[in-house]
Amino acid sequence: DAMVIQNPRYQVTQFGKPVTLSCSQTLNHNVMYWYQQKSSQAPKLLFHYYDKDFNNEADTPDNFQSRRPNTSFCFLDIRSPGLGDAAMYLCATSREEETQYFGPGTRLLVL
Amino acid sequence: AQSVSQHNHHVILSEAASLELGCNYSYGGTVNLFWYVQYPGQHLQLLLKYFSGDPLVKGIKGFEAEFIKSKFSFNLRKPSVQWSDTAEYFCALRGGGFKTIFGAGTRLFVKA
Numbered sequence: 001d002a003m004v005i006q007n008p009r010y011q012v013t014q015f016g017k018p019v020t021l022s023c024s025q026t027l028n029h030n031v032m033y034w035y036q037q038k039s040s041q042a043p044k045l046l047f048h049y050y051d052k053d054f055n056n057e058a059d060t061p062d063n064f065q066s067r068r069p070n071t072s073f074c075f076l077d078i079r080s081p082g083l084g085d086a087a088m089y090l091c092a093t094s095r096e097e098e099t100q101y102f103g104p105g106t107r108l109l110v111l
Numbered sequence: 112a113q114s115v116s117q118h119n120h121h122v123i124l125s126e127a128a129s130l131e132l133g134c135n136y137s138y139g140g141t142v143n144l145f146w147y148v149q150y151p152g153q154h155l156q157l158l159l160k161y162f163s164g165d166p167l168v169k170g171i172k173g174f175e176a177e178f179i180k181s182k183f184s185f186n187l188r189k190p191s192v193q194w195s196d197t198a199e200y201f202c203a204l205r206g207g208g209f210k211t212i213f214g215a216g217t218r219l220f221v222k223a
Contacts, residue, residue, distance in 0.1 A: 048209050090155065094209075
């Protein structure tokens with residue numbers, strides 16, 4: 001009965017090689033979020049989709065992009081990963097501004 | 112600017128001890144406040160939330176938190192912790208809109 005699913009759970013990529021992380025949900029929530037969480041730090045919002053509307057945080061690097069082809073799926077694309085992009089990436093969903101439900105995260109390692 | 116500060120990065124308690132984790136926030140308007148928990152190897156889960164009304168909110172697993180507006184605080188409490196409460200706890204706030212600001216987290220270790 002998983003509600004927010006993230007694949008893969010662990011991702012290893014090479015410096016500069018594009019990588020895509022995926023998130024799917026069975027909650028039919030209209031808002032989906034991507035957070036970056038570095039070791040021993042707070043989760044930091046990168047962007048969110050309100051329905052099909054993309055909302056980027058002002059300090060999110062251009063290297064990070066997102067796609068939401070339908071209500072259930074949302075992707076995080078990192079165009080040219082650097083060593084500093086190694087982190088846990090968390091997907092979350094909510095119905096409007098209600099409680100957010102988080103996925104298990106994808107841990108990204110950049111070699 | 113919105114911010115959340117958690118006072119302790121690591122807390123070690125023995126079973127049956129009382130717990131209080133501090134959380135202070137900075138925001139000038141109406142806030143929604145949350146405590147999330149992350150058990151080892153699991154995803155972030157909501158413990159409790161405050162939107163409005165009674166400032167003492169009760170959550171799952173015997174946790175409660177008190178919103179004190181004058182102190183900009185939302186401390187988490189539990190009268191008697193168990194070994195299974197070992198986890199990382201995050202305080203978070205949401206001001207206007209969808210952005211949620213998280214604190215850096217407090218790692219709680221409960222000795223059996």
